[in-house]
Amino acid sequence: xxxxxxxxxxxxxxxxxxxxxxxxxxxxxxxxxxxxxxxxxxxxxxxxxxxxxxxxxxxxxxxxxxxxxxxxxxxxxxxxxxxxxxxxxxxxxxxxxxxxxxxxxxxxxxxxxxxxxxxxxxxxxxxxxxxxxxxxxxxxxxxxxxxxxxxxxxxxxxxxxxxxxxxxxxxxxxxxxxxxxxxxxxxxxxxxxxxxxxxxxxxxxxxxxxxxxxxxxxxxxxxxxxxxxxxxxxxxxxxxxxxxxxxxxxxxxxxxxxxxxxxxxxxxxx
Amino acid sequence: xxxxxxxxxxxxxxxxxxxxxxxxxxxxxxxxxxxxxxxxxxxxxxxxxxxxxxxxxxxxxxxxxxxxxxxxxxxxxxxxxxxxxxxxxxxxxxxxxxxxxxxxxxxxxxxxxxxxxxxxxxxxxxxxxxxxxxxxxxxxxxxxxxxxxxxxxxxxxxxxxxxxxxxxxxxxxxxxxxxxxxxxxxxxxxxxxxxxxxxxxxxxxxxxxxxxxxxxxxxxxxxxxxxxxxxxxxxxxxxxxxxxxxxxxxxxxxxxxxxxxxxxxxxxxx
Numbered sequence: 001x002x003x004x005x006x007x008x009x010x011x012x013x014x015x016x017x018x019x020x021x022x023x024x025x026x027x028x029x030x031x032x033x034x035x036x037x038x039x040x041x042x043x044x045x046x047x048x049x050x051x052x053x054x055x056x057x058x059x060x061x062x063x064x065x066x067x068x069x070x071x072x073x074x075x076x077x078x079x080x081x082x083x084x085x086x087x088x089x090x091x092x093x094x095x096x097x098x099x100x101x102x103x104x105x106x107x108x109x110x111x112x113x114x115x116x117x118x119x120x121x122x123x124x125x126x127x128x129x130x131x132x133x134x135x136x137x138x139x140x141x142x143x144x145x146x147x148x149x150x151x152x153x154x155x156x157x158x159x160x161x162x163x164x165x166x167x168x169x170x171x172x173x174x175x176x177x178x179x180x181x182x183x184x185x186x187x188x189x190x191x192x193x194x195x196x197x198x199x200x201x202x203x204x205x206x207x208x209x210x211x212x213x214x215x216x217x218x219x220x221x222x223x224x225x226x227x228x229x230x231x232x233x234x235x236x237x238x239x240x241x242x243x244x245x246x247x248x249x250x251x252x253x254x255x256x257x258x259x260x261x262x263x264x265x266x267x268x269x270x
Numbered sequence: 271x272x273x274x275x276x277x278x279x280x281x282x283x284x285x286x287x288x289x290x291x292x293x294x295x296x297x298x299x300x301x302x303x304x305x306x307x308x309x310x311x312x313x314x315x316x317x318x319x320x321x322x323x324x325x326x327x328x329x330x331x332x333x334x335x336x337x338x339x340x341x342x343x344x345x346x347x348x349x350x351x352x353x354x355x356x357x358x359x360x361x362x363x364x365x366x367x368x369x370x371x372x373x374x375x376x377x378x379x380x381x382x383x384x385x386x387x388x389x390x391x392x393x394x395x396x397x398x399x400x401x402x403x404x405x406x407x408x409x410x411x412x413x414x415x416x417x418x419x420x421x422x423x424x425x426x427x428x429x430x431x432x433x434x435x436x437x438x439x440x441x442x443x444x445x446x447x448x449x450x451x452x453x454x455x456x457x458x459x460x461x462x463x464x465x466x467x468x469x470x471x472x473x474x475x476x477x478x479x480x481x482x483x484x485x486x487x488x489x490x491x492x493x494x495x496x497x498x499x500x501x502x503x504x505x506x507x508x509x510x511x512x513x514x515x516x517x518x519x520x521x522x523x524x525x526x527x528x529x530x531x532x533x534x535x536x537x538x539x540x
Contacts, residue, residue: 081333108493114451129345143413146475146491156451179415181384205416210477221416223378 010036072120192235280306342390462505
């Protein structure tokens with residue numbers, strides 16, 4: 001297998017969010033020769049959208065995704081997603097990543113939540129198409145079904161894409177999908193048109209927290225070169241976005257060190 | 271939906287394993303009017319198989335399953351599973367539950383592990399058939415793919431059953447499968463011939479530990495009556511086995527209190 005193209009590395013700012021704001025993350029990417037960035041909306045709001053647009057352009061960065069729209073099972077989903085689409089448009093983001101939301105408070109109706117998600121995406125899709133913002137449904141690991149996303153497999157996400165039509169695809173995050181017996185089949189089914197983002201990190205053994213104990217590439221058990229091969233085999237030629245939620249380790253380190261290690265591990269372990 | 275049949279309640283001894291050995295668990299079931307029990311093999315070894323057979327029979331208990339065979343990716347799998355089949359036979363267990371094993375130490379080859387599991391089950395199946403011990407493949411939650419079981423969905427387990435033929439079925443544990451978008455479809459596919467066990471507990475929000483933070487029925491977000499309806503709708507008429515790994519809560523309580531609450535929650539919340 002060929003080595004990953006180093007120019008395809010992107011930084012999802014969740015990876016260094018405890019110590020850097022978005023302005024620092026943009027400067028950090030430029031300093032480390034990382035050409036892609038994917039900001040979160042709270043950081044974007046803190047920096048200001050216009051200034052973020054200016055700084056990413058000035059530093060030649062591609063915005064590989066905006067995190068996040070979604071949470072269609074929450075009360076304010078309509079306005080919040082409208083604003084997210086506008087921001088993604090202004091940033092020229094390659095997609096708006098949808099973390100679709102879990103069970104509504106007090107509910108055990110997972111099928112109902114899934115219908116709400118489908119209807120919610122359908123409702124915002126015309127605006128997203130008009131704004132030229134592809135919507136990337138991110139299937140989240142089944143352990144996050146209750147609290148964050150009731151779309152939990154690539155197959156389920158692609159079934160949604162089939163139902164919704166143009167303008168919707170998927171974000172493939174290795175952390176969420178590495179275990180799936182149908183991974184190869186469903187990545188092939190998705191093809192390059194529907195793979196809108198590719199997120200990397202690693203699954204640690206043991207995993208000490210369901211949300212914030214992701215590993216750096218190479219420190220866990222995910223066969224990253226094999227999954228990249230599937231994704232690139234399907235025709236995906238976009239960025240490889242490092243997204244590491246790691247309260248117990250990486251969030252505590254100097255972000256410049258984290259970025260150096262990301263670059264090294266991307267080159268050697270993915 | 272009709273209420274669950276109280277005579278179908280079974281105790282998986284993992285639920286009270288910190289405070290009771292198997293002999294105490296058998297007496298406890300008899301005292302609380304619980305008619306089924308599913309022991310773990312370490313407890314069985316401590317009590318002695320002959321004495322366990324005598325005590326379960328003397329108390330009129332059905333052995334709804336023996337936990338566990340499997341771990342086909344470990345070194346001693348062959349002999350260990352042979353002994354497990356013998357023990358299940360002696361106990362008259364309704365099935366031997368297979369926790370199939372995760373990645374071999376140092377490996378990232380999930381597809382290879384899955385092939386090892388398939389070959390391992392095929393290798394022990396003739397002995398299991400001869401002993402009249404049905405093998406129940408238990409798909410485990412994807413968050414346990416690396417460490418405990420690389421069979422992670424009901425669909426995957428049933429594909430294995432298709433490949434292996436007679437004498438193999440599945441254990442449906444709500445904790446492992448409740449999130450699955452294909453749950454209804456795959457339970458219907460399994461049918462009553464292949465559903466060899468039905469395990470209940472609940473998924474807590476938040477979940478504080480990947481292995482040992484299961485909830486008592488009614489304390490979490492799983493729609494237990496809905497899943498029982500699917501399972502019984504497929505023709506399953508066996509026991510409802512309570513299996514709660516709960517280091518942080520239930521394992522610390524008086525097992526007699528735990529059993530009382532199991533009975534009450536089974537009647538009202540499942």
